[in-house]
Amino acid sequence: MINVLNDELWFPPASEAMDDGLLAIGGDLSTERILLAYHNGIFPWFNEDEPPIWWCPDPRFVLFPEKLKISKSMRQLLKRSHFEFKTDTAFEEVIRNCRHITRKDQDGTWIGDEVVTAYTELHRMGIVHSAEAWHNGVLVGGLYGLKIGKVFFGESMFSKMSNASKYAFISYVELLKAEGIALIDCQVHTEHLESLGAEMIPRVDFLDMLGTLLPPQKTG
Known part of the structure; x- marks a missing residue:
C-alpha cells in the first residue's frame, strides 16, 4: 500500500518503501517538508502534472568524496582550467537549464514550476547550492543540490x-x-x-550515515 500524505508534516519510515523505492505520495513542497524528507533519506521526484511523489530507494547510489575518480583526460582539462568553475553565481540559470536540457530516454521533465519555486527558496536560505562551469563568459554546465551538515544531496546536472x-x-x-x-x-x-566513483550501498547503511553526518533537526 502506498502511503498518502496530507497537510500534516510527517513521513512514513523508509522500511515501508516499495521495491522500487516509492515511499509516499501527496503533501507539498514546503521548505519544512523538503528538509524533513532529506533528513530522513527521502527525496521528491515526480512529473509536472503529478502530485509530489517521495522516494527512498534501496540500495542507494552515493559517492564518498575520497573515492572520486578523475580520468587522465579530465585531469588535463582541470590542469589547463579549460572551464571557469564558480559556485552560487547563477543558481536560477542552472536550475532552468537542468529543467529544459534534453536527456536520452526521457520525455518531459520532473523539474516543474513547483520544484523551481521550492528549491529557489532553499537557495535563498543558503541550503541549496549551484556549481557551474563557464566558458568565455557563458554558463555551459553545472549542477545543484542541498548541503546539510556533512552531506551534499545532488539533484540534477546539465x-x-x-x-x-x-x-x-x-x-x-x-x-x-x-x-x-x-x-x-x-x-x-x-x-x-x-x-566518477559513485557506488551502491544498502539503504540501512545510508540512513545510519545520515544519523551521524546531519545536524539534529530543529523542532517547534
Missing part, C-alpha cells in the same frame, strides 16, 4: 559542452571535500556518476 558538467562536478566534489563533506547522495544509479 551540460551544453562536452565535459562541462563533469568538470563542474569534479571541481565541486573537491571543494566539498575540503569543506568537510563526507558523503554525496546521488540518489539513483547513472553510468555517468559511476564512472
Whole structure:
C-alpha cells in the first residue's frame, strides 16, 4: 500500500518503501517538508502534472568524496582550467537549464514550476547550492543540490559542452571535500556518476550515515 500524505508534516519510515523505492505520495513542497524528507533519506521526484511523489530507494547510489575518480583526460582539462568553475553565481540559470536540457530516454521533465519555486527558496536560505562551469563568459554546465551538515544531496546536472558538467562536478566534489563533506547522495544509479566513483550501498547503511553526518533537526 502506498502511503498518502496530507497537510500534516510527517513521513512514513523508509522500511515501508516499495521495491522500487516509492515511499509516499501527496503533501507539498514546503521548505519544512523538503528538509524533513532529506533528513530522513527521502527525496521528491515526480512529473509536472503529478502530485509530489517521495522516494527512498534501496540500495542507494552515493559517492564518498575520497573515492572520486578523475580520468587522465579530465585531469588535463582541470590542469589547463579549460572551464571557469564558480559556485552560487547563477543558481536560477542552472536550475532552468537542468529543467529544459534534453536527456536520452526521457520525455518531459520532473523539474516543474513547483520544484523551481521550492528549491529557489532553499537557495535563498543558503541550503541549496549551484556549481557551474563557464566558458568565455557563458554558463555551459553545472549542477545543484542541498548541503546539510556533512552531506551534499545532488539533484540534477546539465551540460551544453562536452565535459562541462563533469568538470563542474569534479571541481565541486573537491571543494566539498575540503569543506568537510563526507558523503554525496546521488540518489539513483547513472553510468555517468559511476564512472566518477559513485557506488551502491544498502539503504540501512545510508540512513545510519545520515544519523551521524546531519545536524539534529530543529523542532517547534
